[in-house]
Amino acid sequence: MPAESGTIETVALLGAGGTMGKGMARNLAGAGIAVRAWNRTLAKLDELRGEPGFTVCETPAEAARGADALVTMLTDGDAVLAAMEGEQGAVAGAEEGTIWLQASTIGIEATERCKALAGASGLVLVDAPVLGTKQPAEAGELVILASGPASVRGSLAPLLDAIGKKTIWAGEEAGAGSRLKLVTNAWLVTVVEGTAEMVALSRALGIEPDLALEAFEGGPLDSPYMRVKAREMLAGEFEPSFRLALAAKDAGLAVDAAEAAGLELPALEAIAERFAAAAREHGDEDLAAVYLATESTS
Numbered sequence: 277m278p279a280e281s282g283t284i285e286t287v288a289l290l291g292a293g294g295t296m297g298k299g300m301a302r303n304l305a306g307a308g309i310a311v312r313a314w315n316r317t318l319a320k321l322d323e324l325r326g327e328p329g330f331t332v333c334e335t336p337a338e339a340a341r342g343a344d345a346l347v348t349m350l351t352d353g354d355a356v357l358a359a360m361e362g363e364q365g366a367v368a369g370a371e372e373g374t375i376w377l378q379a380s381t382i383g384i385e386a387t388e389r390c391k392a393l394a395g396a397s398g399l400v401l402v403d404a405p406v407l408g409t410k411q412p413a414e415a416g417e418l419v420i421l422a423s424g425p426a427s428v429r430g431s432l433a434p435l436l437d438a439i440g441k442k443t444i445w446a447g448e449e450a451g452a453g454s455r456l457k458l459v460t461n462a463w464l465v466t467v468v469e470g471t472a473e474m475v476a477l478s479r480a481l482g483i484e485p486d487l488a489l490e491a492f493e494g495g496p497l498d499s500p501y502m503r504v505k506a507r508e509m510l511a512g513e514f515e516p517s518f519r520l521a522l523a524a525k526d527a528g529l530a531v532d533a534a535e536a537a538g539l540e541l542p543a544l545e546a547i548a549e550r551f552a553a554a555a556r557e558h559g560d561e562d563l564a565a566v567y568l569a570t571e572s573t574s
Contacts (some may be wrong), residue, residue, distance in 0.1 A: 284375075284435050286310040288343035290336050290350060290359045290366060291380070295516070296406070297349040299413035300379075300439045305329030306416075307438035314339040316355070336360065340369030346376045346399070347434060352525060353386020360393060372398035375428050377435070377451075379420075381405045381461070381522075383529035384536065389452045394450075403450035405457035406440065407516055409517035417441040421460070423452035444457025462530040462544055464501075465523060465563075470549045471502050472567035475509045485510055505564045514561035521557070521559030523566075524551035 287304055291297040293315030301311050301324065304439040314333045315321050324330045333339035336359045340346055346366050350354045356378065360366045370376075370531045376399045378390055387403055394401035402424030402553055412418050418440040436443045446452035489506060492498045506515060527548035554569035 281481060282344065282431065284309060284344045284431055286312060286343045287345050287347055287435060288312045288314070288333075288336070288366060288370075289347045290314050290339060290356075291316075291348060292324065293317060294349060294351075295410050295519070296408075296413045298324070299410065299415075300347070300349060300418075301330070302327075302414070303416040303438045304435065307434065309435060309438060312339040312341075312343050314349075316359075335364040335369075335432060337364050337369035338368040340366040340374075343370070343374065345432070346374060347435075348376070349379045351522065352380070353382035353389065356380050356382055356386065357389060357393065360390075367393065367397045367399070370397070370399060373400065375400045375432065377402050377404050377432065379404050379406055381457055381526055381529070382454065383458065384451070384454060384533050387451050391450055393468055400425065401450045402428060402432065403453040403503075404436075404443075407455055407457070407460055408440075411517060412441075414437070419444065421446060421453040421456045423447045423454075423456075424450050432477060450545035458526075458530045458533045460471075461523075461526045462541075465527045465547050465551060466543065467499065467502055468505050468523070468563055468566060469550060471505045472509060472564075472570045475506055475567060476570040508564040509567040513566040514558070516560065516562045518563050518564050519559060520551065520561055521555045522561045523557070523563035524548070524555040527551045 289301050289311050292301040292313035301313055305311050312331045312333050313321055314336050321332045325332050339460035350356050391401055404420050404422040418441040420436055420443040422443055423446045446456045455565055475485045478488055531545050531548045551566055554566045558565040558568055
């Protein structure tokens with residue numbers, strides 16, 4: 277039965293082997309929701325094959341068959357649409373009226389393409405990118421920035437509660453969630469670049485960066501996320517919780533959105549260029565590795 281009119285008992289999760297998707301998949305299964313898992317690289321699902329609550333599927337269409345809802349958590353808009361369209365795409369296996377929870381960060385233009393595909397296919401699109409990285413995904417503590425029809429919110433509640441600690445509904449028309457995500461990402465990359473430059477300037481001036489962190493401690497300028505990223509930069513340890521390549525992509529999407537809105541944001545444009553340049557060499561490391569680009573110029 278399509279979940280638009282009933283309880284969600286089975287979910288097709290496309291991207292279940294990714295940094296975010298694997299944690300989401302395990303939390304869904306832990307909440308008693310059966311997961312039909314697909315990933316572009318199927319080998320990344322090997323460890324899920326023996327766990328209860330999972331069915332590993334060879335194609336998105338297979339994953340969608342019998343699922344009450346679809347969840348996409350993939351790299352970008354092209355990857356999302358490739359998983360949904362075509363003979364082996366999820367649309368081919370989904371029933372009309374099935375909810376499609378699009379949780380990837382894909383920007384405005386790709387979200388419009390998803391809306392058009394959902395409308396043509398009889399799916400109910402809920403645009404719901406998430407705030408959080410690997411650890412919150414594993415802990416079920418993502419913040420979900422959702423937009424879509426109010427009629428499906430009750431059906432979606434158990435699913436959203438399984439993967440997140442909070443859901444913010446930005447509107448009833450799909451697309452508002454993605455616009456909100458662009459706004460939050462603009463601030464996130466600004467914090468990380470600002471932290472990188474603070475650390476680099478401290479070292480260049482012969483000041484221990486720990487003194488700057490001490491100066492911020494307990495005051496209005498303090499930030500837990502800034503501290504985490506500063507520690508990674510100081511240690512030179514960039515185990516990815518959010519890959520720099522993806523952060524660069526997200527920064528670019530925010531710049532594109534600003535330009536489309538007729539808005540000039542020179543600081544964000546410079547940060548996006550900085551992230552893109554750093555990602556060419558350090559894209560598979562954590563976004564804190566943008567510091568290495570700052571360090572290399574000193």
